Amino acid sequence: MNRPHRLGLAPLAMLAAGSLLLAACGNSGSSSSGALQASAPGVTAKTITIGSHQPLTGIAAPGYDEIAPASNAYFQYVNAHGGVYGRKIVYKYLNDQYNSSITTTDVRQLILQDHVFAIFDGLGTPTHLAVAPFINSEKVPDLFVASGCACWNAASSLPETFGWQINYIREGKILGAYIASHFKGEKIAYFYQNDEFGQDGIKGLGYEIPASQVVAKEPYNVAASNPAGEVGTLTAALKASKAQVVVAFAVPAFMALLRLSELSLGYSPTLVSSDVGSDPITLAGLLNSFAKKSGAFGSGLIQGIITDSYLPSLGSSNDSWIKLFTKIHSQYLPKLPLDGNVLYGMSVAYTFVQAMLKAGRNPTRQDLVNAVNGGLPQGVSVAPYAYSATDHDGITGAYMAEVKNGVLVPLGPTQITDNTATGPVSTDSSTQPPAPANGIP
Amino acid sequence: MTLLRHAGIAIIAGVVLLVLSSKLDSYRQYQLAEVAATIVAVAGLTILIGVSGQISIGHGAFMFVGGYATALIVMHLKWNLALVILASAVVAGVAGAIMGVAAARLRGPYLAGATLMLAVALPAVAYQWQGVFGGDQGLDFTVTSPGFLGVNFQLTEWQAWVCCICALIVLVLLANVLRSRVGRNWRALRDNETAAALAGLNVGLLRVRAFIVSAACAGVAGSLLAMTMLNVTPGAFTLALSIQLLTAVVLGGLGSLAGAVWGGIILVLVPPFLSNFASSHGLASASASLPIAGYGLVLIIVMLAFPSGVQGGVRRLLGPVAPAATAPVSALGRHWHGLRKRVGGQDVGAELTTTKGVDKEGFG
Numbered sequence: 103m104n105r106p107h108r109l110g111l112a113p114l115a116m117l118a119a120g121s122l123l124l125a126a127c128g129n130s131g132s133s134s135s136g137a138l139q140a141s142a143p144g145v146t147a148k149t150i151t152i153g154s155h156q157p158l159t160g161i162a163a164p165g166y167d168e169i170a171p172a173s174n175a176y177f178q179y180v181n182a183h184g185g186v187y188g189r190k191i192v193y194k195y196l197n198d199q200y201n202s203s204i205t206t207t208d209v210r211q212l213i214l215q216d217h218v219f220a221i222f223d224g225l226g227t228p229t230h231l232a233v234a235p236f237i238n239s240e241k242v243p244d245l246f247v248a249s250g251c252a253c254w255n256a257a258s259s260l261p262e263t264f265g266w267q268i269n270y271i272r273e274g275k276i277l278g279a280y281i282a283s284h285f286k287g288e289k290i291a292y293f294y295q296n297d298e299f300g301q302d303g304i305k306g307l308g309y310e311i312p313a314s315q316v317v318a319k320e321p322y323n324v325a326a327s328n329p330a331g332e333v334g335t336l337t338a339a340l341k342a343s344k345a346q347v348v349v350a351f352a353v354p355a356f357m358a359l360l361r362l363s364e365l366s367l368g369y370s371p372t373l374v375s376s377d378v379g380s381d382p383i384t385l386a387g388l389l390n391s392f393a394k395k396s397g398a399f400g401s402g403l404i405q406g407i408i409t410d411s412y413l414p415s416l417g418s419s420n421d422s423w424i425k426l427f428t429k430i431h432s433q434y435l436p437k438l439p440l441d442g443n444v445l446y447g448m449s450v451a452y453t454f455v456q457a458m459l460k461a462g463r464n465p466t467r468q469d470l471v472n473a474v475n476g477g478l479p480q481g482v483s484v485a486p487y488a489y490s491a492t493d494h495d496g497i498t499g500a501y502m503a504e505v506k507n508g509v510l511v512p513l514g515p516t517q518i519t520d521n522t523a524t525g526p527v528s529t530d531s532s533t534q535p536p537a538p539a540n541g542i543p
Numbered sequence: 544m545t546l547l548r549h550a551g552i553a554i555i556a557g558v559v560l561l562v563l564s565s566k567l568d569s570y571r572q573y574q575l576a577e578v579a580a581t582i583v584a585v586a587g588l589t590i591l592i593g594v595s596g597q598i599s600i601g602h603g604a605f606m607f608v609g610g611y612a613t614a615l616i617v618m619h620l621k622w623n624l625a626l627v628i629l630a631s632a633v634v635a636g637v638a639g640a641i642m643g644v645a646a647a648r649l650r651g652p653y654l655a656g657a658t659l660m661l662a663v664a665l666p667a668v669a670y671q672w673q674g675v676f677g678g679d680q681g682l683d684f685t686v687t688s689p690g691f692l693g694v695n696f697q698l699t700e701w702q703a704w705v706c707c708i709c710a711l712i713v714l715v716l717l718a719n720v721l722r723s724r725v726g727r728n729w730r731a732l733r734d735n736e737t738a739a740a741l742a743g744l745n746v747g748l749l750r751v752r753a754f755i756v757s758a759a760c761a762g763v764a765g766s767l768l769a770m771t772m773l774n775v776t777p778g779a780f781t782l783a784l785s786i787q788l789l790t791a792v793v794l795g796g797l798g799s800l801a802g803a804v805w806g807g808i809i810l811v812l813v814p815p816f817l818s819n820f821a822s823s824h825g826l827a828s829a830s831a832s833l834p835i836a837g838y839g840l841v842l843i844i845v846m847l848a849f850p851s852g853v854q855g856g857v858r859r860l861l862g863p864v865a866p867a868a869t870a871p872v873s874a875l876g877r878h879w880h881g882l883r884k885r886v887g888g889q890d891v892g893a894e895l896t897t898t899k900g901v902d903k904e905g906f907g
Contacts, residue, residue, distance in 0.1 A: 159832065194822065202681065203779030206772040207577070211815065214570035214699070228679050232774050235683065296670065297679040323670050324679055325778050327663050 138188055141464035144219025150458065151192040152222045153212030155229060160199035161324060164391075165354045165384035165443045166225060169248065170195040172447025173223060173454075175434035176427075180455055180542055187463045191455075194218065200225075200324070202232035209233040213240050220245055220470060223266075223450050227251045227299040228324070238262045243470045245457060246450050246496065250378070251298045252521055255488075255495040257475075262467075264474055264489065266450055266496035268412045269521065270299060270351065273376055273500060274306020276410055276517045279527040280502045281347060281374060282310050289317045291345030291371075293336065293360055295352055296321035303351030303376055309523045318343035322356055330359055330392075337363035340371075349374045354381065358388035361403050373407045377500065380409035381442030382508045401508050409510065410500040412483050413449055414534075416440065417509030422537040423449075423482050430541065449482040456481055456543040481543060484516045485530050495521070499530050549718045553711040560711075564703045572699040573771065574811060579706035580767035582807030583713050585791045586800055587760020590717060592789075593798020594726065595753035596733030597646060601658035603785035604665040605758040609635040609765030610775040611669070614682040617770075624686065628709060628766050635762020636755045643754025647747040662785040666777035681776030706767045713760055714800055720756065721800070729753055790838075794845055796852025805853040813838055 138147040145151075156170040157163045170193070177191040185191065194216060196208040205226075212218045213236075220243035224230045227249040237244045238260050246266035247254050250273060254265035268276075281290065290311060294300030300321060308316075320336040322329075337360060340348055348371045350357055357379035364370060379385070385407075386400030393399060414421045419428075427448045431440045438444055458465070460473035475491040485499030499518030503510040516530040564572055588602050609631040616627050642661060646654055669676040676682065688701035720726050731739040732749050740746050769775045791810040796802025814834035821833040849856030 159835075196818065196822075201778040201781070202774070202776045203772060206774065207573075207815070210573050211570055214568065214573065228681075228776065228778075231680060232683070232772075232776065236773070295679075296673075325666070325781075327782070 139464050142219055142466045143217040145189070145465065148189060149192050150186060150189050151194060151216065151218050152220050152454075153209075153216060153218035154193070154195040154222050155198040155205045155208045155212075155224050155226075155233070156195045157200035157225060157229075158195075158197035160201065161329065161355055162200035162226065162353050164388050165381060165441070166200075166248075168438050168441070168443040169223070169225065169447040169450075171438060172431075172435060172444040173451035174447075175430055175444075176448040176451035176455075178434050179430045183540060183542055186455060186458045191458075193222070198226075198229055200229060202226075202229045205229040205233050206236075209237060213237065213242055218242070219467065222246060222454055223248045223447075225249065227253075228297050230254075231298070234260055234263050241467060243467050245454060245470070245474065248446075248450065249299065250302070252302050252495070253298055255493060255521075257492050257494050260494070262471055264494045264496065266453060267446075268377075268485075268497045268500050269495055270302035270376070271306040271309075271521050272495075272498065272519050273410060274303045274351070275309050275519045275525075275527055276306075276500050276502070277349065277374055277376070278307040278310025279517070279519075280408070280410075280513075281307075281349065282312070285347050285372070288315065288346040289344055290315045290347045290349065291318035291320065291340050291343050292316065293320050293322070293340060293348055293350045293352060295356065296323050299378070300351040307349060310527070317345050322352070324353065324356070329356065330363075333359040334363045334366075336360075337367055337369065341367050341369040345371055347372045347374060350379060351376045352379045354379050354384045354388055358385055358392055361385075361389060362392055365403065375407055375409045377410050377412065380407055380505065380510075382505050382510065383439050383441035384443060386508065387439075404505050405507070407505040408502065408513070409505065410502050411442075411510055412485060412497045412500040413442075413445055414482075414484065415503065415510040415512060416442065416445060417511060426537040426541045452482050452543065453478065459543055480532060480534060482537070484534055485518050486532055545722050546719055549715045553715045557708065557711050560707045561704070564700055564707070567700075567703075569697050569699040572697065572703040574815075576699070576703040576706040576771040577768070578807050578811045579703070579710040580764050580771060581788075581791070581811050582710050582804050583767065584761050584764030584788055585795065585806045585810070586710075586714060586717055586803035587757040587764070588788050589792045589795070589798055589800065589803045589806075590721070590729075590760070591753050591757035592792055593802075594721060594733060595729040595750065595757075596736075597750060597753060598651070598655050599646075599658040599754075599757070599785075600655050600782075600789060601642075601660070601662035601665075601785050602757070602761045602788050603780045603782065604658075604661040605635045605638055605761035606765030606768065606784070607665055607775075607777075607780035608638045608758075609762030610769040610780065611676060611682070611765075612762070613766040613769045614684050614775045615675075617684045617686065618682065624705065624770075628705075628763055631766035632759040632762045635765065636759035638762075639755045639758020640751060642758065643751035646754055647750040659782070659785075662780075662782045666780055669777040677776075679777065681774055681779075683774045685773055686770050702771045706771060709763060709767055713763060714804075717756075717760070718800055725749075725752065790842055794842055794852055796854030799852070799854045801857075802852050802854035805857075809841060809853070813841060 140146045154170060158167045174193045177193050181190040198205040198208050209221065221237050223246050225248035230247050230249055234244060242262060244263040246264055250267045250270040252269045252271045254263050292304050294304055318340055320339050322332055322336055326332040333356060350360060352360065357375060382404055385404050389400035389403050390396055414423050416424060418424060427445060428440060430448060431444060435444065456478050457470060457474050461470040474489050477489050478487050480486045483497040484501060485497055488495040488498050499516050501516045502513040504513055517527050518530045519525055519527040564575060567575065584602060584606055588599065591597055591599055612631040612634040613627055616622055616630055645657060649657055670678055688696045688698055728744050728749055731744060732746060736746060787810055791806030794809055795806030817834045817837040845853055
């Protein structure tokens with residue numbers, strides 16, 4: 103009775119030992135690559151959910167409403183090609199109408215109810231300023247704010263927040279240095295949005311352009327109840343100042359209004375614009391729709407605008423980045439025009455994927471912040487990033503360009519500079535890497 | 544007695560809300576605070592429009608006054624929270640008095656125009672004195688929950704408490720004012736101004752008083768909203784807000800405080816619900832316009848189905864339309880009565896119908 107019993111046990115014991123061994127192998131095998139876990143709010147074994155506030159309607163919507171869909175198109179491309187360590191990115195963006203009281207509610211929903219892993223590319227200076235303290239108090243990564251306010255670079259008070267695009271002080275300096283050397287002695291006037299966006303911009307301009315040349319400073323309010331009337335009045339003041347060069351730090355809709363007011367007043371100064379308001383396709387479309395014209399009317403009015411850009415020009419069709427984004431655009435976003443806003447959305451999404459890959463297989467929120475604090479390699483931007491534990495600024499330089507036949511034509515090499523009054527504007531010595539062959543960082 | 548009854552209802556509602564708010568997640572608590580604050584504004588406006596018979600398309604401006612008063616007091620004077628809210632109500636009330644003096648001379652479309660102008664013009668103050676009001680950026684400030692609740696107490700729950708308590712206090716006060724002589728005088732004024740004047744009422748004073756009460760409510764609402772969002776910007780008090788308040792009054796039921804509660808709930812909760820509905824059903828492109836369209840649709844449906852607002856509809860569904868003695872009870876009402884009789888085992892239906900006529904104002 104005992105004997106067969108023992109014999110019966112032996113295979114069982116061997117089986118058990120074998121399966122233990124197998125399990126052990128399995129464990130060691132997967133720990134080297136790290137099993138996918140729900141490592142943080144918004145991160146499951148299969149998805150990473152991130153959120154954003156975007157102006158899908160309202161005064162800032164023309165053009166900017168394409169940015170989040172473009173980011174999403176890039177995420178879909180990444181998801182279709184293996185995702186981020188196998189996880190798919192779910193991008194939830196809410197409409198705040200560029201109204202900071204709505205932003206406040208939107209971001210609370212994203213963080214408190216939807217439990218997003220991070221806020222990504224929240225758009226707008228006044229809107230995001232209203233929520234940045236809250237996002238930081240909840241210790242949620244606040245990556246790549248879609249605004250060049252220098253205020254995002256505050257590693258001690260806003261440790262979770264990072265800028266991305268060149269900040270407006272740097273941009274103002276690069277524009278200012280060009281104006282100071284190319285329009286010596288001419289009368290210069292500023293047209294700008296009356297918040298930190300415009301004020302940072304003219305601060306940068308002021309570092310480079312002699313104050314004696316500046317004859318007028320005309321600010322507009324983005325929440326103006328009658329934008330066309332307000333811009334008309336300001337344009338008349340610009341004309342009265344006899345400025346030969348008008349430098350604008352304005353969103354596209356106000357740029358278009360400025361251009362139309364100039365036209366109706368018969369005033370034609372050289373127009374220099376921040377990158378924010380100079381995307382040719384957006385601007386031409388707005389001019390046509392505001393003036394109820396079609397065809398070449400809008401594109402004719404923007405010919406010759408001088409501006410800057412920190413991303414490759416859509417006109418350089420041989421650029422590997424433009425080729426990549428053109429491919430993704432035609433596959434995932436064929437309904438929207440391939441313009442500067444779409445380029446922006448995809449580029450910032452690329453940078454986010456860079457940061458997520460660096461944050462590791464099972465990232466916590468802190469891992470993501472640490473990843474960016476450790477610096478990101480230059481990718482889609484023409485100049486390197488400033489990211490470090492103490493510096494939360496993004497792209498550090500841009501090239502000057504002119505609008506010709508609907509695309510930006512570079513006027514020179516990439517210029518880099520810092521945020522200080524005395525820091526020089528100098529030619530960038532780094533070379534931009536080409537886009538990876540598979541399109542994923 | 545009415546005071547006691549209203550206070551009793553408010554205390555019960557308060558206890559329910561207290562229990563409810565502790566069960567909610569922090570985003571729902573935030574929304575609860577938003578709803579409560581909005582109800583205060585809508586209740587104030589329903590008094591002005593539905594009871595005193597004056598119109599205002601500019602109540603967002605009084606909320607602006609209350610909100611900025613709160614932000615400035617919290618930032619610079621650091622007063623106690625209750626005092627801050629009270630002060631905001633007083634400041635907005637003074638603004639209402641000034642507007643009311645002008646309003647007392649204007650009627651109908653002229654009054655609508657004057658108040659409209661206020662809503663358009665007042666936010667410009669924030670741009671004019673950027674140093675004080677912060678321009679487009681507005682003002683950011685913080686409030687903290689009191690120490691005795693512990694450090695881990697959710698700020699959103701505290702905000703929900705403050706807003707709900709204030710809303711209940713305001714509703715009780717308004718309900719009592721409505722049943723007082725002032726309330727009766729307002730209704731007399733609304734129904735026939737000439738008759739009211741002939742009866743010896745000081746028409747101008749009554750109109751100004753209504754504006755003050757209503758503006759003070761809007762000031763409290765602005766103050767509560769500011770404390771919930773922890774910032775004030777001109778963009779929060781647009782003309783669109785003023786018009787939304789007006790629609791909320793009509794939607795809920797003109798002149799009824801319970802209607803104001805409905806209006807506030809719909810105004811705050813319907814747009815995000817529709818926006819989430821759109822984005823979760825793969826209509827990302829529609830999520831921007833659906834809330835606006837949806838709000839309009841709700842307005843149309845309610846107006847078609849219940850011309851007297853949601854509260855009118857509720858009244859029609861829950862009770863007889865008219866006293867049984869003079870008009871036939873509607874089929875639904877009769878059915879309801881039958882149910883009540885069976886459940887209660889005694890005839891409460893008759894009692895309900897007889898008190899109904901009296902109960903129309905106040906919380907009804």
